[in-house]
Amino acid sequence: MDSDDPDRVLNHITNDFELSIQFSKGDSAAEFYGDRAGLVVYLEQREKSALTHHILSGARVGDTELCLGETRRDGEFEASFNATAKLDSDDKVRRLLICRTPKIRFTE
Helix, strand or coil: CCCCCCHHHHCCEEEEEEEEEEEECCCCEEEEEECHHHHHHHHHHCCCCCEEEEEEEEEEECCEEEEEEEEEECCEEEEEEEEEEEECCCCCEEEEEEEEECCCCCCC
């Protein structure tokens, strides 16, 4: 997701893809929900090359991947996130749930 090239993400999703991203800035929150078109809208509105995503831990259980990470701006902590992905038999993403908040940090 840290790329300016949306195809790096779009080439890894299925035809029946769905996502929900719960995005909190601390004093306000928004949800991005949708299918492939919704992901395109989300990718287009993002600040490009401003944030980097860092995976702190992750696991795979069957066809489900989970990760805990944080976003950083100019190397400084901005928010923590959890991501859960349901994969198909080709490891393409069918369902994606991401939750983000600046209120809690897991590396402290």
